[in-house]
Amino acid sequence: MVEEYLLAxxxxxxxxSFIVLLGILIGLGVFIYFKQMPKVSKAVAIGVLLPMVLAFSWMFYKVNDAKLIISSDTVSLDVPFYGFTIPLSEVDLAKAERIDFSQTPALKPDLRANGVGMPGFQLGWFxxxxxxxxxxxxxxTDNLVxxxxxxxxxxxxxxESPEKLININ
Structure with missing residues (x-):
């Protein structure tokens, strides 16, 4: 049996946040393209910028399709760039709980160690x-589990529906 829980x-x-970020990156690319600079420097700058635009565009596209998948022996998180699977035995589903950062400020993400953090979106290790x-x-910040x-x-x-996960226990 496999159960899927859509992320909000x-x-x-x-x-x-994504639109502004992509607009800034594309604007920077246009600026670099028209700026007077050595061809090698321009190629390197565009070569660094283009993968960033593609990566954030793909993340923007895929983030609304993210999900938590619980099977009989694994728990998988299907999210852009940071997806992973761990054995079900290493996740305590019985202790899954809804949280509210205003009630439990100690659980609020503070420093990003490896991930993406911007207004309205946080993904990765914090x-x-x-x-x-x-x-x-x-x-x-609603429907947090x-x-x-x-x-x-x-x-x-x-x-999207945290009560479905909380009620399976």
Missing amino acids: PLTSTGHW RLANGQKAFVATTT LLPTTRNYPLILSL
């Missing part, structure tokens, strides 16, 4: 306010 889609803040490492995939693991880090996810 981007809010308008998240959409605008240091929480309490100093603990966590994997975070949030698009909103904390999934404890035995790997010394929790998963903090914004799910």
